[in-house]
Amino acid sequence: MKDKLYDNADSFAMSFDEEWKNIDCDDLRLKIDKVFDILSEHPFLVSNPENAKKLAEFRIFSLKKFS
Numbered sequence: 001m002k003d004k005l006y007d008n009a010d011s012f013a014m015s016f017d018e019e020w021k022n023i024d025c026d027d028l029r030l031k032i033d034k035v036f037d038i039l040s041e042h043p044f045l046v047s048n049p050e051n052a053k054k055l056a057e058f059r060i061f062s063l064k065k066f067s
């Protein structure tokens with residue numbers, strides 16, 4: 001997926017999920033920050049950091065996707 005990045009929420013969510021699985025960290029907010037560091041050049045994060053943060057928090061805290 002890393003070779004196909006698009007400036008939209010779906011592309012960001014897929015990249016976020018992929019990186020999330022690779023990071024070992026118990027502090028969820030710190031883990032989000034670490035994923036964001038890795039994805040710092042993702043087009044959606046660059047163009048819309050506020051919505052990228054909301055999307056990440058929604059996936060982790062509301063959907064409990066990785067619980």
